[in-house]
Amino acid sequence: MDGLFDFQVITNNFTYFMVGRYPEGPLGGLGLTLYLAAVSCILSFFGGLILGLLSLSRHAAIRYPVNLFINTFRGMPLLMVIFWMYFLLPALLGKTVPESRTVIMGLTIFTSAYMSQIVIAGIKGIPKGQTEAAISTGLKPWQAMVYVVLPQGLRNMIPSFVNQFVSLIKDTSLAFIVGVSELTHVATQVNNRTMSSPTEIFIFIAVVYFLICYAFTTLSRWLEGRLAWRKAI
Amino acid sequence: MLSYQFDWSVVTTGKYFEWLVSGLGLTLQLSAAGIVLSFLLGLLIAVLRMSHFGPLRWFAHVYLEFFRNTPLLVQIFFWYFGSYKLLPMAVNEWLNSTNFEFAAALIALTIYTSAFIAEDIRSGVLSIPKEQMEAARSAGFSYIRSMQYIILPQAVRITVPPLINQFLNLAKNSSLAMTIGVMELTYQARQVESYTFKGFEAFTAATLVYLVLSVVITALMDQYNNRVLNPQRG
Numbered sequence: 001m002d003g004l005f006d007f008q009v010i011t012n013n014f015t016y017f018m019v020g021r022y023p024e025g026p027l028g029g030l031g032l033t034l035y036l037a038a039v040s041c042i043l044s045f046f047g048g049l050i051l052g053l054l055s056l057s058r059h060a061a062i063r064y065p066v067n068l069f070i071n072t073f074r075g076m077p078l079l080m081v082i083f084w085m086y087f088l089l090p091a092l093l094g095k096t097v098p099e100s101r102t103v104i105m106g107l108t109i110f111t112s113a114y115m116s117q118i119v120i121a122g123i124k125g126i127p128k129g130q131t132e133a134a135i136s137t138g139l140k141p142w143q144a145m146v147y148v149v150l151p152q153g154l155r156n157m158i159p160s161f162v163n164q165f166v167s168l169i170k171d172t173s174l175a176f177i178v179g180v181s182e183l184t185h186v187a188t189q190v191n192n193r194t195m196s197s198p199t200e201i202f203i204f205i206a207v208v209y210f211l212i213c214y215a216f217t218t219l220s221r222w223l224e225g226r227l228a229w230r231k232a233i
Numbered sequence: 234m235l236s237y238q239f240d241w242s243v244v245t246t247g248k249y250f251e252w253l254v255s256g257l258g259l260t261l262q263l264s265a266a267g268i269v270l271s272f273l274l275g276l277l278i279a280v281l282r283m284s285h286f287g288p289l290r291w292f293a294h295v296y297l298e299f300f301r302n303t304p305l306l307v308q309i310f311f312w313y314f315g316s317y318k319l320l321p322m323a324v325n326e327w328l329n330s331t332n333f334e335f336a337a338a339l340i341a342l343t344i345y346t347s348a349f350i351a352e353d354i355r356s357g358v359l360s361i362p363k364e365q366m367e368a369a370r371s372a373g374f375s376y377i378r379s380m381q382y383i384i385l386p387q388a389v390r391i392t393v394p395p396l397i398n399q400f401l402n403l404a405k406n407s408s409l410a411m412t413i414g415v416m417e418l419t420y421q422a423r424q425v426e427s428y429t430f431k432g433f434e435a436f437t438a439a440t441l442v443y444l445v446l447s448v449v450i451t452a453l454m455d456q457y458n459n460r461v462l463n464p465q466r467g
Contacts (some may be wrong), residue, residue: 004318075447077408079419087432089294115260121290166302173304177412184306191314206303206311213302 009197010204013190018207020181028181030208036100036172036182040107047108048115052147055116056123073113078171081105084185086178103175111168118164122157123149156227162220166213171208183208243431244438253438256421263339263417264404272345272396274349275332280380282355293351300348306398306409308345338410348401348405350396357392358384390461397454401447408443418442 010017020028027035054066073081084107089097097105126149134144173184181189187205191198243249282293300308312322313334326334361384369379372426412418426432 005405030263072444074442075405075418075444075451077405077443078410080436080443082422083419084436084440087426088434170302173306173411176306184304185311187307187312199311199318202307202311202315206299206307209301209304209307210302214298215299217302 002153004073029186033182043108044111047112052119070113081110099178099180120155120161159220159224242436249425252421256418258390260418267342271346274347278351279354309341334415352397357388
């Protein structure tokens with residue numbers, strides 16, 4: 001095995017892999033990956049909540065267009081969504097949009113569509129009697145949703161949200177395609193510059209992604225177990 | 234947007250239309266091959282994961298966790314740029330003599346999807362009551378034969394809807410193959426955009442094709458759910 005692998009390229013560029021040119025320049029590498037994932041996750045939580053609630057609306061005029069929107073984005077590859085954002089946003093806004101913002105928009109819309117399914121499942125998992133009881137005590141339907149159903153439903157959704165966050169971390173790698181210098185992009189840059197150790201570089205970033213995603217997957221499983229235990233008592 | 238002149242003929246006729254059609258052809262080829270291979274590999278990994286032999290089970294566990302928790306794009310890059318150091322010379326030579334971009338994308342898609350499929354199959358199998366296995370074993374079937382004749386046929390039936398979902402994901406994920414130069418649908422849409430500046434038309438055409446694909450597959454899945462999982466008894 002001696003001489004087969006040479007991980008020197010990793011140690012030489014370690015800070016570049018982790019944070020890009022930060023603090024002298026913009027944040028990049030793993031730092032940017034986590035930033036993109038975190039911002040998109042928070043935005044798409046609200047996006048998914050709104051879409052999920054709207055798609056459960058009693059009015060067909062709201063339900064149908066919202067479902068069409070959700071299913072359109074769930075039927076598209078994420079790469080396609082990012083390309084759409086890449087050339088639609090500047091056209092719609094009439095000015096150039098930073099690439100990282102393009103990617104955040106694309107990830108947010110795409111993930112919101114998936115998050116909405118988690119929200120719908122979470123709400124449907126709460127027995128109907130709860131809503132009926134809330135309404136019969138005099139709450140309006142929206143109050144029953146906000147004060148009675150959602151607080152219980154959201155708690156059950158937490159493990160699925162964490163899983164979605166793991167998907168988001170993996171999906172940020174597509175930011176590479178529009179030139180955002182997150183971890184995957186940094187890896188291709190280092191690879192193009194050194195030309196000698198692609199195997200080591202891609203194994204290294206795969207392991208980095210794995211460690212982070214696996215930590216969150218484990219967290220999600222633990223939360224799931226805890227929720228099941230709470231329900232049992 | 235008002236100054237933009239729509240010209241749909243760009244994507245419905247002529248050379249650019251042919252590009253998109255050839256892209257669709259490659260997307261379908263990649264997806265079809267990926268579906269078959271990832272199903273077979275996923276089935277194998279699921280069986281290993283449930284094996285009574287520790288090392289096999291452990292191997293399957295590591296395989297599942299590693300490939301599910303790593304971005305597909307990184308896996309594609311690994312197979313395309315970095316796999317040569319790990320593969321025997323003969324395999325490298327053979328891969329280079331074929332369409333290597335396509336092969337690398339297919340290998341990555343297959344392995345990535347097989348990890349998800351294996352988990353779906355495993356939860357299908359776990360949903361079959363344990364007594365079925367015990368009954369099969371006491372009737373004289375070996376472990377493998379019990380799996381083959383008793384457990385898997387039932388489990389596969391339950392597993393079909395999530396599997397179809399994975400196949401749909403695979404078809405959408407095949408768009409990532411464009412990053413290493415496989416000229417599939419997304420690649421061709423991008424290509425048409427850069428040649429004609431008709432990005433709106435090109436991406437609309439490609440998006441519609443993906444949507445039709447997923448609507449068709451979803452409709453098939455609903456049909457299956459209605460016919461097989463919840464048959465109406467007359």
